[in-house]
Amino acid sequence: MEKRNLTLLTDLYQLTMMQGYYKNDTNNHEVVFDLFYRSNPSKNGYAICAGLEQAIDYIQNLNFNDADIKYLDSLNLFQKDFLEYLRGFRFTGDIYAIPEGTVVFPMEPLLRVKAPIFEAQFVETALLNIINHQSLIATKAARVVKAAEGDPVLEFGLRRAQGPDAGIYGARAAIIGGCAGTSNVLTGQMFDVPVSGTHAHSWVMSFDEEIEAFRAYAKLFPEKCILLVDTYDTLESGVPNAIKVFDEMKKEGLPMTFYGIRLDSGDLAYLSKKARAMLDAAGYKDAIISASCDLDEMLIADLKRQGAQITLWGVGTNMITSSDCPSFGGIYKLAAELHKDGEEIPKIKISDNPEKVTNPGVKKVVRVYDKATKKVTADIIALEHEQFNEEEELILYAANARWKKIKLRANSYTLRELLVPVFKAGQKVYESPNTMSIKAYAKEELDTLWEEYKRLVNPQIMQVVLSDKLYALREKMLENYKRD
Amino acid sequence: MEKRNLTLLTDLYQLTMMQGYYKNDTNNHEVVFDLFYRSNPSKNGYAICAGLEQAIDYIQNLNFNDADIKYLDSLNLFQKDFLEYLRGFRFTGDIYAIPEGTVVFPMEPLLRVKAPIFEAQFVETALLNIINHQSLIATKAARVVKAAEGDPVLEFGLRRAQGPDAGIYGARAAIIGGCAGTSNVLTGQMFDVPVSGTHAHSWVMSFDEEIEAFRAYAKLFPEKCILLVDTYDTLESGVPNAIKVFDEMKKEGLPMTFYGIRLDSGDLAYLSKKARAMLDAAGYKDAIISASCDLDEMLIADLKRQGAQITLWGVGTNMITSSDCPSFGGIYKLAAELHKDGEEIPKIKISDNPEKVTNPGVKKVVRVYDKATKKVTADIIALEHEQFNEEEELILYAANARWKKIKLRANSYTLRELLVPVFKAGQKVYESPNTMSIKAYAKEELDTLWEEYKRLVNPQIMQVVLSDKLYALREKMLENYKRD
Numbered sequence A, B: 001m002e003k004r005n006l007t008l009l010t011d012l013y014q015l016t017m018m019q020g021y022y023k024n025d026t027n028n029h030e031v032v033f034d035l036f037y038r039s040n041p042s043k044n045g046y047a048i049c050a051g052l053e054q055a056i057d058y059i060q061n062l063n064f065n066d067a068d069i070k071y072l073d074s075l076n077l078f079q080k081d082f083l084e085y086l087r088g089f090r091f092t093g094d095i096y097a098i099p100e101g102t103v104v105f106p107m108e109p110l111l112r113v114k115a116p117i118f119e120a121q122f123v124e125t126a127l128l129n130i131i132n133h134q135s136l137i138a139t140k141a142a143r144v145v146k147a148a149e150g151d152p153v154l155e156f157g158l159r160r161a162q163g164p165d166a167g168i169y170g171a172r173a174a175i176i177g178g179c180a181g182t183s184n185v186l187t188g189q190m191f192d193v194p195v196s197g198t199h200a201h202s203w204v205m206s207f208d209e210e211i212e213a214f215r216a217y218a219k220l221f222p223e224k225c226i227l228l229v230d231t232y233d234t235l236e237s238g239v240p241n242a243i244k245v246f247d248e249m250k251k252e253g254l255p256m257t258f259y260g261i262r263l264d265s266g267d268l269a270y271l272s273k274k275a276r277a278m279l280d281a282a283g284y285k286d287a288i289i290s291a292s293c294d295l296d297e298m299l300i301a302d303l304k305r306q307g308a309q310i311t312l313w314g315v316g317t318n319m320i321t322s323s324d325c326p327s328f329g330g331i332y333k334l335a336a337e338l339h340k341d342g343e344e345i346p347k348i349k350i351s352d353n354p355e356k357v358t359n360p361g362v363k364k365v366v367r368v369y370d371k372a373t374k375k376v377t378a379d380i381i382a383l384e385h386e387q388f389n390e391e392e393e394l395i396l397y398a399a400n401a402r403w404k405k406i407k408l409r410a411n412s413y414t415l416r417e418l419l420v421p422v423f424k425a426g427q428k429v430y431e432s433p434n435t436m437s438i439k440a441y442a443k444e445e446l447d448t449l450w451e452e453y454k455r456l457v458n459p460q461i462m463q464v465v466l467s468d469k470l471y472a473l474r475e476k477m478l479e480n481y482k483r484d
Helices: A012-023 A052-060 A067-072 A080-087 A117-122 A122-146 A164-176 A185-191 A199-205 A210-220 A234-251 A270-280 A295-306 A435-447 A470-483 B012-023 B054-061 B064-074 B080-087 B117-122 B124-147 B164-176 B185-193 B201-205 B212-219 B234-251 B266-279 B296-303 B435-447 B466-484
Strands: A030-037 A095-097 A111-116 A151-156 A226-228 A259-263 A290-292 A312-315 A330-338 A344-348 A363-370 A376-384 A396-399 A399-410 A411-418 A420-424 A463-468 B030-037 B093-099 B111-116 B153-155 B225-227 B259-263 B287-290 B312-315 B332-338 B344-346 B363-370 B376-383 B394-398 B401-408 B415-418 B422-424 B462-468
Touching: A012 A080, A012 B185, A012 B201, A012 B212, A030 A122, A052 A095, A052 A122, A052 A420, A067 A080, A095 A210, A111 A117, A111 A122, A111 A330, A117 B466, A122 A151, A122 A164, A122 A330, A122 A435, A151 A164, A151 B054, A151 B422, A164 A185, A164 A435, A164 B164, A185 A270, A185 B012, A185 B064, A199 A210, A199 A226, A199 B012, A199 B332, A210 A226, A210 A234, A226 B415, A234 A259, A234 A270, A234 A290, A234 B415, A270 A290, A270 A295, A290 A344, A290 B363, A330 B201, A376 A399, A376 A470, A376 B296, A396 A463, A396 B093, A396 B153, A396 B212, A411 B462, A463 A470, A470 B234, B012 B080, B012 B117, B030 B117, B030 B212, B054 B093, B054 B124, B054 B422, B064 B080, B111 B117, B111 B124, B117 B124, B124 B153, B124 B164, B124 B296, B124 B344, B124 B435, B164 B185, B164 B435, B212 B234, B225 B234, B234 B259, B234 B266, B266 B287, B376 B401, B376 B466, B394 B462, B462 B466
Parallel strands: A151 A312, A226 A259, A259 A290, A290 A312, A376 A463, B153 B312, B225 B259, B259 B287, B287 B312, B376 B462
Antiparallel strands: A030 A111, A030 A330, A095 A111, A095 A420, A330 A344, A363 A376, A363 A411, A396 A399, B030 B111, B030 B332, B093 B111, B093 B422, B332 B344, B363 B376, B363 B415, B394 B401
């Protein structure tokens, strides 16, 4: 696929500030920004980060072309020398990121950008747009897949997605979050992921009789034959006609490895149980019953509780828009300035709201696993240079309640640093895995969480603690601020 | 801008059905599909339709290239002759549409596609994606702009939009819905709409002192100088420092035509009143007070009720995602088949849910205005060939309550057909107006509604009635269905 130039996909104020840095000759001052978020979407217990591949593409394709410069000039805001300077713009900094598909928690830097402020500031908006969107949908999909208890979930939301990209990259993110496939053909082509779909009501309506529509479909696609049975009357017409056609298929000796029905309206619990009984009685115990009707994770969980006999779920609008929580609150905040002599000046953003105070300094995220169970015990946000030793006792203090302590015995835990280098001095040093590998990795990631953290409602909250050094730095900076 | 090939932006089932039509030799059967919706988003009293320009681009750029055919072949679902046939695919039908920016109501065809079923079926998903997205955001923006009571509203949501397109086209739709500008530079470039923005907290934090940051900014952008005053302490530091800088600007004799402050946190009602008083006391009665902090139409209306002294509103996440209702329920349903002899066979989709029964036949939408006030009285969904005469009395029966009647005297009303030709025999016959013209048109459109229909909560419901002939057709078809 050809890469899009999204250079002007930014907020105007990034460019006005850049002119400011340029004019004040501070444009080359090195800074570190963190991209992180403050709370999980949908009151979930975690998020699945996603979008890094597209973020990398964006960075690599940054380029102010003639049309861009001409357009900016037309705004009567920018000076000629600044616009000329923009022509030579490229990203020269370092980016560390948590790989896509990783389970992440609030306050953890998902990306850490170290670059001249001119560049680090500029990339803020598009990075947030890309990471926010895909992390949102990957997380929502993980919830839906969880509710389906092992049944495959298909992403069907393109027609209600917020524009083409929301459909394309939303489907990618949904696959990362655990969906088995998508109806979106372009996503299938771009990311080599399974595509899925059979027919709509209009197919049935284009024939005089429902059974003719089913017969014609079965003849064409005997190996993937899911018949939509609710165009006229699900139990009186649709299911009996489907069974007749399955009988005909069997008589012809077709393989019938993937066949069944789809319900798209009505009481899915009732209809699926009745349909199951009818299919079983006719000898089609392996016929799939799929459903797709304004579903979300709560409805699926409820249908499961009611004993609905659905084995394949098509989820559209509510997943592709994350309808209960349609935005992921990723933000991008200055964490440090780096002086020429190598000195690091940590930066903190103060707020009246204590939850909005940022963590200063160049940081990393260290995940702590229980050695025996391989489950996550906690995450530590630490300063970059800090070292931890698995052969020593580790004491963790809860971030907002330092009197709460977890003491881990030496050799009872393992550690893993989550941020990996993606760009060094503007050069890409990371290869994005293909989407299906990311999906497999995300599944492994979810296996590292105890079930309590994955509950759809009221999940257990993962401990994300500050290292002693980071905590001390933050306290000192807050104390100095108070004294001013 | 280069046009994107979105040919594979579709649901797989469109292609499996197309192979079915092709194999059954029904692919050239002419059909009519309606794109319409069943209820207004956000419980609003109307919607603003948008996205037609991009829908037209999509249709014009449809083209299965070698890579597309190769990909489809790799799915092992499609036969070679069908794939070869796809290579020659182009849209050859007619499309009628309601122009962008028009006020529309549930059940009205926003697009009417007449084409061979092979083509009409294929374009469903992308048309819905595009029209659903932009109509959603245009409608949401109209609500936000309404709440601002004449103050300009700026679209600031790119970083939280659901991917790049949601930001780009969402901002376009927000402008159509009434926003004065957007922070999104790419949207500004692509659609020649005003872009806006000054600086962020990081600008202030990159200086040792807040006042230095303000001074540097004012020096660079004296003609558009909105200073963000909440980085440290709005009333103790931000506003006093802004006033000092305004004093310096005045002393230097700068024009000061567009200057002021921005609040981005805290109690906006309280802070804006205090800031207003401080600015006024310093002689800056025309200084703008802008605000941007998780706003939506309800919060803005509430701030207005509290007497907040905000005169410019920046609205991000909640508008760009339409957070309370993040999808627009546009659907695409078969309305008729056209036989070779010219006979029209109306089609109806039956549902257990009476609200989901479709309106059969080839239809048009006739808007009825009161001649004296020029306000909309009602809309009529009628059959295409029906004629109405303004010189005759007009009797309208409420759609779901035929006993409710509106009688309009001859010459007391005027009529307007909303659907206009966009494609004829595959040729584009419509020029999209530029975005700012659509915005101006949408404003005129909103002026044709009484205030009661524009209330944010519990609006009056516009009467959308069926013509007698359409009503009779529908009843007859339902009656025939019942007898089967």
